[in-house]
Amino acid sequence: MNLFVILKRTFDTEEKIVIQDGKIVEESAEFIINPYDDYAVEEAVQLRDKHGGEVTVVTIGEEEAAKELRTALAMGADKAVLINTEDDLEDGDAYTTAKILSEYFKDKEVDLILAGNVAIDEGSGQVGPRLAEFIGIPYITTITNLEIEGTQATINRDVEGDEEIIETSLPLLITAQQGLNEPRYPSLPGIMKAKKKPLEELELDDLDLEEEDVEAKTKTIEVYLPLEKQAGRVLEGEVSVQVNELVSLLQKEAKVI
Ligand SMILES: Cc1cc2nc3c(=O)[nH]c(=O)nc-3n(C[C@H](O)[C@H](O)[C@H](O)COP(=O)(O)OP(=O)(O)OC[C@H]3O[C@@H](n4cnc5c(N)ncnc54)[C@H](O)[C@@H]3O)c2cc1C
Known part of the structure; x- marks a missing residue:
């Protein structure tokens, strides 16, 4: 199976956050894999172990995001891709992120894309569904169980405490909800192996994208602490x-x- 996880590097909302001039001071923040994306990585690794194939983790971010990709590789993913926008873009929104990802996926053979239900920092919950729309595959959000048989998938999804069971077919995008699995901590051998796994770095140019193609559709007016x-x-x-x-x-x- 060709399994892909889209993963976001977020600041840890459990740690102290300092805001200056409407921006989070990155030097004083702790960064982690978005917790919902941990479920997505774990599920992808388990599916690969059961059905065979390969897990690729993809992120859009700055050079530092390579650290979170290495953590996902240490959890068992096979390959990582960093789409580095540091030199090209200063700002972006859910449209920017989904549009860049859709260009990345344009020529990929996909069975399943796994995303987090929501990013804990900005919380729009839009990137997964927007990406699926762009590349023309079905999506199911907030899933808590996934069974795959050939190209058929049976999915349980959380609907505000109740449960919905859906049958669909691959290729498919899902977003992971808490309870989907118990994400593993990277083991020491996993961390050692991860150092040798491939981490490809791309820029907008490599995806034939110009800055104007992915310009944000929204503008953040103000950021403040409660x-x-x-x-x-x-x-x-x-x-x-x-x-x-x-x-x-x-x-x-x-x-x-
Ligand atoms: C080039 C660029 C510049 C940006 N600049 C700023 C800025 O200056 N200030 C600011 O506050 N925000 C900035 N952002 C962040 C951007 O606003 C949000 O990442 C975007 O709106 C997505 O919304 P969300 O984080 O709420 O994601 P959600 O839609 O809540 O995320 C859901 C899921 O989508 C996937 N996903 C989300 N983001 C990414 C990603 N980057 N890579 C891979 N998968 C992802 C993950 O699986 C995640 O669990 C920038 C983003 C980009 C791409």
Whole structure:
């Protein structure tokens, strides 16, 4: 099987994030593989082990994203591709990402593309479905189980706590939801092997793309951290006194009634 994982390098939202001039200060951030993409890598590796074939992980990013690709190789992927946009593009959005990926996939024989359900940093959840539309294959989002038999796929998908079972055929794009599997940690031998696995680097030129072809369709106006939560207030006294005080606070302080 020709299995591809599209993977994003994201900053770790569990760590401290500093914003300066509307941008996240990268030097103080910790970077990881987008957690949903860990499920996608794990599933691809398990499918390769069961059905044979090859797993290629692809990312669009800067030179540093090679580190996350090496981690995916250490988890068991066979090959990696970094589409390096550092010299060509300053900005991009879900359209940019999906459009570049669609050019990459134009001449590839694909059985299955695995993406994350959503990127934890920007959270648009659009790249997978947009890519599938561009290259004209079906897609199923937020999947929690996948069985493949020949070219037929049976999929369970999470629909807000309920479950939907879908039958479809390959080629296909899926997006991985939490619970799809238990992603492995790269083992020491895996890390050693990953150093020797192929990591191809491409630029927009190699995909016959110009900057104008992938120009963002949206513009980020502002980036800011959530306001710090104020300490709660405990009202005391008779219930009737508390109710009066609460109504007064909602009118005068919170200004919501
Ligand atoms: C050239 C370029 C410049 C950018 N510049 C900026 C910037 O200046 N400021 C800023 O805030 N953001 C920037 N971005 C990020 C961009 O806005 C988002 O990556 C894009 O909107 C995708 O949305 P998302 O991250 O919410 O992905 P989602 O659609 O939520 O991601 C879902 C899944 O799509 C796949 N995916 C997402 N991104 C990538 C990727 N890069 N490579 C491979 N697979 C991926 C993963 O499988 C992921 O789990 C840039 C992106 C590009 C391509």
